[in-house]
Amino acid sequence: MTESTTSRRVLLKLSGEAFGAGRMGVDPDVLRSISAEIAEAAKHVQIAVVVGGGNFFRGAQLADAGMDRGRADYMGMLGTVMNALALQDFLEQAGAAARVQSAIEMRQVAEPYIPLRAERHMEKGRVVVFGAGAGLPYFSTDTVAAQRALEIRADVVLVAKNGVDGVYTADPRTDAAAERLHHVSYQDALQRGLRVVDATAFSLCMDNGMDMRIFGMSPDGSIRRAILGEDIGTLVST
Ligand code: UDP
Secondary structure, three states: OOOOOOOEEEEEOOHHHHHHHOOOOHHHHHHHHHHHHHHHOOOEEEEEEEEOOOOOOOOHHHHHOOOHHHOOOOHHHHHHHHHHHHHHHHHHHOOOOOOEEEOOOOOOOOEEEHHHHHHHHHHHHEEEEEOOOOOOOOOOHHHHHHHHHHHHOOOEEEEEOOOOOOOOOOOOOOOOOOOOOOEEEEEHHHOOOOOOOOHHHHHHHHHHOEEEEEEOOOOOOOOHHHOOOOOOOEEOOO
């Protein structure tokens, strides 16, 4: 394993919805293509990934159906660990070394979350996949992406979206006049209620001067391009 020669470090957030291609579970074709893009970019950039779990469970939805919210959220977090393991596997198949760190301890399947060790992995060219969110109910993986990016000193949070390719002036699915913004400040996005990413994640990045790029997953390699620093989607900054 060679020491990484790059100093650019990114935190990529992938939603669980993407992994499942709209269904419960993981779609191997989707994982293969996402992993190929990440593996290619990992030759040039240090990469950590926070994976969502919406393709398995969302705590709030289970709570609406009558479950205790905390327990339901733990189910959600366990779903993210399954996605993390799947991503690790496909990354390795694509030729990239990968490590999973879980915020909930489960030593047989993943390392515990140790930020300094995560940084060391990245310096050695390994992709680090963070599973189990923050290990705390009532959090979302968007917020965890912001927190992890800050803690591992990433340059930017890259949020890959399914079905929308950036931040719009209104919901593009319901408003034909909605326009995509090339750049928006956190304050503006929060004030105008442009919630492509949850408000806690925006606030955390705003308070700590962390940039966020929100872009759509597309067949033309948008994940790879965003990691390599291309100006796609919407840049959100202070
Ligand atoms: N979750 C949680 N704490 C965390 C991260 C996630 O409780 O720190 C739970 C929560 O129930 C959430 C689920 O895990 O609904 C899946 O995460 P998320 O909804 O953020 O996934 P995504 O929408 O990105 O697929």
